[in-house]
Amino acid sequence: MHRRFILGHVLPRCMLALAPLSASRALSSAPGKVELRVKKRDGTHCHVYVPVGISLMHALRDVSKMDVEGTCNGAMVCATCHVKLSxxxxxxxxxxxxxEExxxxxxxxxEETSRLACQVDLTPELDGLEVELPSQETDRS
Known part of the structure; x- marks a missing residue:
């Protein structure tokens, strides 16, 4: 089970949404990190904190260990990193x-708000990005 430390407490990653508001704000405003609000394929919601300067695909797949394939590793040929944004x-x-289209x-x-996660670079302005993993994963490589 993945766990995170929040102000001295150990919580599972998907429990971050239940952390005290002050703890959420402290992590969200941490230099070099952004919060992603993710709806997973099973319908559960998670809040994850990932570094800026990487792609959304790497943040979801490599940092947060979510079910995002990214078969072509960002070469924009497979669509296995397809996500929907709010x-x-x-x-x-x-x-x-x-x-990409x-x-x-x-x-x-x-959907109209679909993107390839490999093509979205995370910047501080994207703090609070709302992402949904589609119900079906595509592999058209």
């Missing part, structure tokens, strides 16, 4: 490139 979160980031066109369960 409307508010989608507006915070630059739109997808034409190549072509790859997403072959993915399953795509």
């Amino acid at each position: 409307a508010a979160s989608f507006k915070k980031i630059e739109g997808p490139s034409e190549v 072509d790859v997403l066109a072959r993915a399953l369960d795509v």
Whole structure:
């Protein structure tokens, strides 16, 4: 089980949402980290804290150990890192490139706010990004 320390307490990662508000604020405002609010494939919600400067795919797959394949490791050919963003979160980031749109066109369960997580670089402005892992994973590599 993955655990995190919050102000001297050990909590499972998915219990971070239940941490005292002051602890959540302290982590959220930690230099070099952003909070991601993730709805997993099974419908459960998690709040995870990940470093800025990496892609959303690496944050979900490598740092948070979530069920995100990323088969092509960011080469934008497989769509296995497809995620859905909330409307508010989608507006915070630059739109997808034409190549990304072509790859997403072959993915399953795509919505207007879908993105390839490998193409979203995390910056401090994306603190609180709301992400949903689609119910079906695509592998079209």
